[in-house]
Amino acid sequence: MKADNLSDLVVFVAVARESNFTRAAARLGVSPSAVSQTIRSLEERLGVRLLTRTTRSVTRTQAGDRLLQDVAPLLEQIEGHLGALTEFGQHPSGTVRISADEFAARHVLWPKLRPVIESYPEVTIELTTDYGLTDIVAERFDAGVRLGGIIDADMVAVPIGPPMRMVTVASPSYLKGYGAPQRPEELMGHRCINLRLPTHGGLYPWEFTRGGDEFRIRVQGPLIMNSSLQILDACLAGVGLAQVTDVHAQEHLSSGALEEVLREWSEAFPGYHLYYPSRRQQTAAFKVVLDALRVAGAS
Template identity: 45%
Template structure:
């Protein structure tokens, strides 16, 4: 196949993966018109429509999906083969693409990368924070980070964080105005700050546990966000009750900016795990990341 055709196939797989011409063009380092021209040329050459475009989204047609599933693994293999050549360099090189959640990225991934990347300037890392359950194979991620119970059984999973608890909190001014809930069922009468889940479009149900009894409550959320930072800011502003990890709120609790309620109902969360397909051969860059996370895991075990 001539080089121009290969370039067009790379362009197609990037658009199909990103589901966006804007993001794909940025990843490829070309303009959107140039990218669109490549896709149009490929469709004309093949005689079929590969992508369905709208003002807000891009998706593959039936023909496009068949092509993507057919050639995608081959491009992954090429990328892995090129990455393996970094073993012959003085220091490994390569790119890593990880789907994670905001809390894990801030508390686990960034500290590990801060220890790793200064010594390996040719390794690049992209972290996509998303509270949905991404298909890391279809979406072409190298790995994902989620809570233990969220990891599919056919994945290799490495625990990288300790168990932790979620706290129901808000500012003192909120409780002065609305009072305190005595049980999780009382939350339905309170103003709550929800976490929006992109996969289902719903709001995350808050888990609770007491004396061996477990329950989940999906409180009516007057406010809902897809980032933990805005949830915390809203709780500090007294706009409602937030349900946030202990380490995120402990300094604010100690300073009196937040007050905790339903302490006897706190449910332990199963800790974050790094997961990736068992059939994928780790690249040197990925192996270094796993090593960095393993060292960090040793630190939290000692603590």
């Protein structure tokens, strides 16, 4: 059924119940002439008279009685379902699905989402970890979490973490045996642990920035992995140099288990962002999650 047909039925039910065009028009917020025209068009389309009009009253015909009996309960059900959806949107409940890499899920999302789970028992949060740039619309996620620089322009992106740096690190044992590179070009003579991301196919190039200039180097080494956490483990074991974010390596840098090299070629970039489609209607549950994750002062 076309949308205008449904609207015509709403008008008919109002007139049939009020038995008056003026009162029905006031109830619907339209003019009496508009109501009259709608009823006339409906009758012409159905090929049957629904209402008998006199100067004093409006009464239903047999066909009008039948239509009111059949249609009114259906319209009430639709109105009830829509009302339930409105309540669903106002009361935090339901499932919020988020795609994120493993580190973000563990260290950025979980500390902030735990209070949400405790405070809103009707909200369920589903976290799916992966390192690909998931199409959150196609995969029916409510939001994704990625670094700020790799988010599509048609998404709303909200900062949920501080700026970050890509740091080049190695274990003290590796640096003792192979020395520390002084310039990025010297990495070509070192054992490096490479990262392969599903969406890139090839090996991810190491990135360096200095004085606003950006460049990339494709390094070589004995090990290729698809997880930054795995790369950190291998780096800690002395396999070779690795490039990860500073938040990934901070604990090990602080303890001395890893040392940073080429620091002057490492500048800050936008950190983790929550991103979601700009045109999607936000549920109350999603708003609760968004407020919990949003960095103070972020729009």
